[in-house]
Amino acid sequence: MDERGLTQLGLVSALNRQYLTKYHQKDVSRWLNTGNRTTSGVIGFPKYETMSILADFFGVDVGYLTGETDERSFNLQHACDYLSLDGSAISALRKWVREGAGSTTDDNSMHSYRADTLNELFSSPEFGSMAAKLLTLHEMSTIWRTNPERFSSLMSSLASDSDLPDDLTFQLILGAFYGMASESFSALLRSAYPIPSEQQFEQLIVSHET
Numbered sequence: 001m002d003e004r005g006l007t008q009l010g011l012v013s014a015l016n017r018q019y020l021t022k023y024h025q026k027d028v029s030r031w032l033n034t035g036n037r038t039t040s041g042v043i044g045f046p047k048y049e050t051m052s053i054l055a056d057f058f059g060v061d062v063g064y065l066t067g068e069t070d071e072r073s074f075n076l077q078h079a080c081d082y083l084s085l086d087g088s089a090i091s092a093l094r095k096w097v098r099e100g101a102g103s104t105t106d107d108n109s110m111h112s113y114r115a116d117t118l119n120e121l122f123s124s125p126e127f128g129s130m131a132a133k134l135l136t137l138h139e140m141s142t143i144w145r146t147n148p149e150r151f152s153s154l155m156s157s158l159a160s161d162s163d164l165p166d167d168l169t170f171q172l173i174l175g176a177f178y179g180m181a182s183e184s185f186s187a188l189l190r191s192a193y194p195i196p197s198e199q200q201f202e203q204l205i206v207s208h209e210t
Contacts, residue, residue, distance in 0.1 A: 012024060
């Protein structure tokens with residue numbers, strides 16, 4: 001409800017309009033208090049028909065509403081378990097791949113083209129090397145955000161042999177980390193999406209002219 005910016009009355013109105021139901025605000029209040037104990041006992045889940053309507057309205061599986069999965073769908077939960085990634089990361093990838101996807105042939109072609117773009121990237125033999133550089137950056141960033149004192153100590157240790165001022169040395173060290181990641185990323189891009197070298201391009205021009 002918060003994600004949609006809906007009040008209890010707003011949800012009732014939207015459900016009744018979309019599904020031709022006859023819910024009332026007290027129904028929503030009861031749903032929101034599922035599991036709470038009252039003088040008459042514990043408030044149970046709504047009937048399955050209601051759960052199905054709510055799941056369809058919010059674009060989630062019924063299992064998400066009942067607490068069987070923390071993700072919006074069991075498919076997403078399985079993907080998270082298999083890849084060890086957060087649902088937000090997988091959802092972001094899926095959203096990008098499916099953006100613009102519709103019922104027409106052109107829409108479906110774009111869907112496939114976007115999927116192929118990521119397939120080439122992640123299946124490149126250079127991906128592991130680039131990811132290793134990202135891991136180093138992530139470790140440094142995490143230390144900086146969670147333990148600035150440790151980060152400062154680590155930087156000082158790395159800069160102990162330098163004759164340059166500390167602030168300049170720190171910038172050079174951090175720049176080197178980002179530089180290595182950028183170099184690996186460039187290698188990954190060249191591997192995933194190869195284009196002609198200068199010599200090959202010149203040969204193509206000559207071949208075309210003849």
